[in-house]
Amino acid sequence: MSIPVHVDREGQPSVVPKMNPEELEIAPGRAKESVEGWVPELATEDDLRAALEKAFDFRGDITLTLENGKTVEGYIFDRVTGTSLENSFVRVLPKDSTSRIKISYADVAALAFTGRDTAAGKSWEAWVKKYWEKKATGGPAASLQPDALE
Numbered sequence: 001m002s003i004p005v006h007v008d009r010e011g012q013p014s015v016v017p018k019m020n021p022e023e024l025e026i027a028p029g030r031a032k033e034s035v036e037g038w039v040p041e042l043a044t045e046d047d048l049r050a051a052l053e054k055a056f057d058f059r060g061d062i063t064l065t066l067e068n069g070k071t072v073e074g075y076i077f078d079r080v081t082g083t084s085l086e087n088s089f090v091r092v093l094p095k096d097s098t099s100r101i102k103i104s105y106a107d108v109a110a111l112a113f114t115g116r117d118t119a120a121g122k123s124w125e126a127w128v129k130k131y132w133e134k135k136a137t138g139g140p141a142a143s144l145q146p147d148a149l150e
Contacts, residue, residue, distance in 0.1 A: 034117070035054055035058055035113045035117075036060065036113055036115075036116060036117055037113060037114075038112070038113045039110070039111070039112045039113070040054075040111060042108070042109075042110065042111065045085060048085070048105060048108060048111075049081065049088070049105070051111050052076075052079060052090055052105060052108070052111065053079075053081075054113075055076050055090070055111060055113065056076050056078075056079045056090065058076070058113055058115075058117060059117050060075070060113065060114075060115030060116050060117045061073055061074055061075055061095055061114055061115025062074070062075070062076060062111060062112065062113055062114060062115065063111070063112045063114045064090075064092070064103060064108055064110070064111055065108075065109045065110035065111070065112075066103070066107050066108065066109060067106075067107050067108070067109045068107075072092055072094055072101060072103065073094065073095045073096075073114060073115075074092040074093050074094040074095045074097075074101075075092065075093045075095075075115075076090050076091070076092055077091055077092070077093055077100075078090070078091035079091070084106075085104065085105040085106035086104060086105075086106045087104075088104070088105040088106075089102050089103055089104045089105060090102075090103050090105070090108075091103075
């Protein structure tokens with residue numbers, strides 16, 4: 001029985017092909033759509049569903065105006081999509097409370113992306129670059145711990 005050898009031998013081709021990691025990327029990244037400040041028009045049921053899906057993906061606060069005129073500002077942390085607007089809902093952490101509110105899609109009259117996306121511009125690539133810059137300085141600031149949120 002022999003073990004694999006991963007070194008160049010004189011006169012023999014390398015067992016492991018040399019690869020450029022920059023050439024291994026086969027899928028381009030995707031640009032993140034910015035929805036900060038957006039007030040979508042909710043003309044149809046599909047418009048409402050699409051806007052609430054984007055609100056769920058948004059990492060900032062949104063403001064929901066309900067059919068009864070009440071407004072709720074907070075972070076959407078959960079959603080359930082059913083077959084109708086009445087049995088679909090979002091769960092919101094209100095900005096001014098520690099309670100959680102469950103709101104039916106049918107009760108939403110308007111939606112606005114009023115908060116700031118707290119993770120905007122904080123891509124993995126940006127984090128790695130910042131890490132290596134800190135590591136190069138040799139200080140204790142170079143750690144694998146995440147940065148504190150603002």
